Amino acid sequence: MRRLALATALILVLCGTSSAGPDKSAEARPAKARLIDVIKTAFGLRRQGKLAAAGLAFEEVFGRLSAKSIYRPEIAQELAQLYIVMGRPYRAVTVYRKIKDVPHEVETLLAMPDSRYHREALVVSRHVKYPLGEARALAKLGKADEALAVLSKAGRELTNERGKLLLSLRRYREAAKAFEAVNNYLGLAQATELMDRDRARRFYEDASSGIKLDLKHTLVPRLRLAKKRLVDAPNSVALERARLYYSQCLGQVAVAYGEWSLSFAGSGDKSKAVKSARKALSFLRKQRERLEDGGGDAFGKKAVEALGVAKAIQGAEAALARCEALPN
Numbered sequence: 399m400r401r402l403a404l405a406t407a408l409i410l411v412l413c414g415t416s417s418a419g420p421d422k423s424a425e426a427r428p429a430k431a432r433l434i435d436v437i438k439t440a441f442g443l444r445r446q447g448k449l450a451a452a453g454l455a456f457e458e459v460f461g462r463l464s465a466k467s468i469y470r471p472e473i474a475q476e477l478a479q480l481y482i483v484m485g486r487p488y489r490a491v492t493v494y495r496k497i498k499d500v501p502h503e504v505e506t507l508l509a510m511p512d513s514r515y516h517r518e519a520l521v522v523s524r525h526v527k528y529p530l531g532e533a534r535a536l537a538k539l540g541k542a543d544e545a546l547a548v549l550s551k552a553g554r555e556l557t558n559e560r561g562k563l564l565l566s567l568r569r570y571r572e573a574a575k576a577f578e579a580v581n582n583y584l585g586l587a588q589a590t591e592l593m594d595r596d597r598a599r600r601f602y603e604d605a606s607s608g609i610k611l612d613l614k615h616t617l618v619p620r621l622r623l624a625k626k627r628l629v630d631a632p633n634s635v636a637l638e639r640a641r642l643y644y645s646q647c648l649g650q651v652a653v654a655y656g657e658w659s660l661s662f663a664g665s666g667d668k669s670k671a672v673k674s675a676r677k678a679l680s681f682l683r684k685q686r687e688r689l690e691d692g693g694g695d696a697f698g699k700k701a702v703e704a705l706g707v708a709k710a711i712q713g714a715e716a717a718l719a720r721c722e723a724l725p726n
Contacts, residue, residue: 433459433462433463434635436455436458436459436462437455437459437473437635438634438635439455440452440455440456440458440459440476441634441635441638442634443455444480444638444697445638445694445695445696445697445698446696447696447697447699447700449480449483449484449697449700450484452480452697453477453480453481453484453489456473456476456477456480457477459473460473460474460477460493460496470497471497471499472639474493474494474496474497474499475502477490477493478490478493478494478502478506479701479705480697481493482506482704482705483697483700483701483704483705484700485704487506487509487510488510488515490506491503491506491507494506500522500523500526500528500531501528501530501531503519503522504519504522504523504528504531504534504535505531507519507522507535508531508534508535508538513538513539516535516538516539517535517539519531519534519535519538520532520535520536520539523535529548529549529551529552529556530552530556530559532545532548533545533546533548533549533552533556533559533563534559536548537563542563542567545563546560546563546564549563554579554580557576557579557580558576558577558580558582558585560576561573561574561576561577561580561582561585561589562585564576564589565585565588565589570589570590570592570593571589571593573585573589574586574589574590574593577589583601583602583604583605583608584601584602584605584608584609584657584660584661586601586605587599587601587602587604587605587661587664588664591664598664599664599665599666601664602660602661602662602663602664602665603661603665605657605661605664606658606661606662606665606670609654609657609658609661610658612654613651613654613655613658617647617650617651617654618651620647620650621644621647621648621650621651624640624643624644624646624647625644627640627643627644628640628641628643628644641688641691642689644688645685645688645689648681648682648684648685648688649681649682649685649707649710651681652677652678652679652681652682652685652710652714653678655674655675655677655678655681656674656675656678656714656717658674658677658678659671659672659673659674659675659677659678659717659721660717662674663720663721663724668721668724668725668726671721671724672718672721672722672724675714675717675718675721676718678714678717678718679711679714679715679718682707682710682711682714683711685707686702686707686708686711689701689702689707690702
């Protein structure tokens with residue numbers, strides 16, 4: 399009943415219809431709301447924290463777009479993210495299925511706590527021949543050897559993923575070989591650390607050089623472009639989309655600074671490790687601020703928790719404390 403009431407209220411808002419009673423004259427009958435107006439309504443309701451009503455508006459937009467529309471995937475992503483923030487991840491799964499976005503579908507299933515969803519992710523991944531999803535689902539289900547077999551069969555493309563799984567299983571020699579094959583120096587350093595500390599130190603130095611290049615030539619320029627897109631946004635819808643994209647870029651830069659700090663710590667440079675850890679924490683706090691938009695975005699406040707930003711901040715604070723505790 400509550401959903402029906404929300405749907406009715408939303409229809410009244412979108413169509414501009416009065417609830418005083420029907421008017422059968424042709425002039426009084428409202429035209430179907432323009433799609434852009436429905437989108438604006440969806441974003442406005444989302445910002446106000448009226449997430450169920452916002453979901454109905456996004457569903458309206460999604461349903462009115464043709465299967466071939468270039469705008470459909472973007473609306474689907476926004477709708478799915480809304481459902482995740484609402485705590486209804488399986489609704490997000492159904493949205494991803496409608497646009498055949500298998501990676502996000504499987505990722506969402508694997509993020510759910512019940513193992514039955516992990517089994518579902520396994521079935522889906524096998525059905526569409528998606529080896530990364532199959533391996534991650536097998537690993538979630540405690541079938542590490544089967545997961546490794548899938549990753550090995552997939553070849554070089556998933557070698558880095560195989561290295562990560564081997565590292566988590568403490569099979570360090572095998573993990574080192576996998577990381578070496580794809581030039582993942584940070585992974586190689588972590589896998590080598592317990593076997594050969596001096597060699598690992600050199601790998602940490604190589605990793606820090608690679609991360610510096612990635613920040614300089616890819617991540618920071620992308621962040622600048624995202625900020626420009628935010629500043630130049632021509633309307634409210636573009637502004638909301640640009641703000642969330644900018645938040646996403648802030649998070650990516652934060653991850654890189656966190657890895658840079660880890661590399662400096664591993665190579666014995668405490669000063670740079672602390673500096674990078676502080677940068678990582680700073681960018682994560684900026685990400686939280688952008689999502690919350692000065693407290694004006696009720697959806698953003700919920701997203702900080704639901705999308706893992708709050709947890710990432712706690713992790714960055716702990717990482718900074720570990721760096722500060724390193725010997726001089």
